[in-house]
Amino acid sequence: MLDFPTFAGILLVVLTVVLLVIGYSRATKRARLAPWGWAGAAIILLAEVFLLAGQRWVAVYFTPMAWTGYLLLIDGAVWSLRGESRLGSAPREFLALAFWSVPLWLIFEAYNLRLANWTYVGLPANPLLEALGYVWSFATIWPAIFETADLVEALSWFRPRGERRLVLGRATQVSLIALGTLFVALPVLVPVAIGQYLFGAVWVGFVLLLDPINYFARERSLLGELEQGRTSTLYSFLASGFVCGVFWEFWNYWAAAKWVYVFPIMQSGKVFEMPLAGFLGFMPFALECFVMYEFLRALRRLLHAASGRTAWRAMGEEGKASVTR
Numbered sequence: 001m002l003d004f005p006t007f008a009g010i011l012l013v014v015l016t017v018v019l020l021v022i023g024y025s026r027a028t029k030r031a032r033l034a035p036w037g038w039a040g041a042a043i044i045l046l047a048e049v050f051l052l053a054g055q056r057w058v059a060v061y062f063t064p065m066a067w068t069g070y071l072l073l074i075d076g077a078v079w080s081l082r083g084e085s086r087l088g089s090a091p092r093e094f095l096a097l098a099f100w101s102v103p104l105w106l107i108f109e110a111y112n113l114r115l116a117n118w119t120y121v122g123l124p125a126n127p128l129l130e131a132l133g134y135v136w137s138f139a140t141i142w143p144a145i146f147e148t149a150d151l152v153e154a155l156s157w158f159r160p161r162g163e164r165r166l167v168l169g170r171a172t173q174v175s176l177i178a179l180g181t182l183f184v185a186l187p188v189l190v191p192v193a194i195g196q197y198l199f200g201a202v203w204v205g206f207v208l209l210l211d212p213i214n215y216f217a218r219e220r221s222l223l224g225e226l227e228q229g230r231t232s233t234l235y236s237f238l239a240s241g242f243v244c245g246v247f248w249e250f251w252n253y254w255a256a257a258k259w260v261y262v263f264p265i266m267q268s269g270k271v272f273e274m275p276l277a278g279f280l281g282f283m284p285f286a287l288e289c290f291v292m293y294e295f296l297r298a299l300r301r302l303l304h305a306a307s308g309r310t311a312w313r314a315m316g317e318e319g320k321a322s323v324t325r
Contacts, residue, residue, distance in 0.1 A: 030083040037076015043069030059256035064136035081154040101142035148240035158235040180209025219298040241286025
């Protein structure tokens, strides 16, 4: 017999799935569901079947297995709606997103080492098998957020309706950077007993800190899009965070190797392992995924440009030397 919080969580998952299925069935499609989308659905189904059958290693790696299937399924759906997708059209970019997902998530794991908001249980005793589970799981986080945002945008849930442009002055933008710096620094600067209550600041701090920097660097940013009157990216990533949060908590709850929240508040009234109010935290986290990855891309472009300038200088110096000779 399911307890009420678990029943409520399953109901939330069902409603999320129904909403996605209805949205997909009503949307205009350019192609059929891609073959890898069907493969993803099969992976999810088989993982669920083997989990219920008590297969130990499926139970241990159930979360990354389910998310691997999810990524294939959602990407296949995006392909059918747009005629292009991250995995189908730009697999190298998709793999780069998965690669950088690991070190980006380790930033939050570093915070957790001090603030102890969650812990992992049921992990394999073998260090290599444990590391496999960590890397596999962490590598699915950023792709899940971006792929789900692609799907939401492809479903046209947030169509532009003459949105008003939001233009923030330079002083306001600098103030956002200062506030973001405070949010990401304060939880680790204060005593642990206080910092444990401030992890929420980390979930929004990187948005405030990095998005204005991306804007100043003339890279893709939420501020830049709002300045142009575009809100689809903002809303799509917020929706993506909630959808992914529902599935993260659902699949994690049944897995043998999983995370458990141990933060000092809201430990009663959990839905799966997460307090109900905590689901809202996945929404700003999705925005953080966006701005952190765009910040990395901006850095890469800046480094590439800098290396190009260095090469040109070297060629110039070599030319001068040859003329002198």
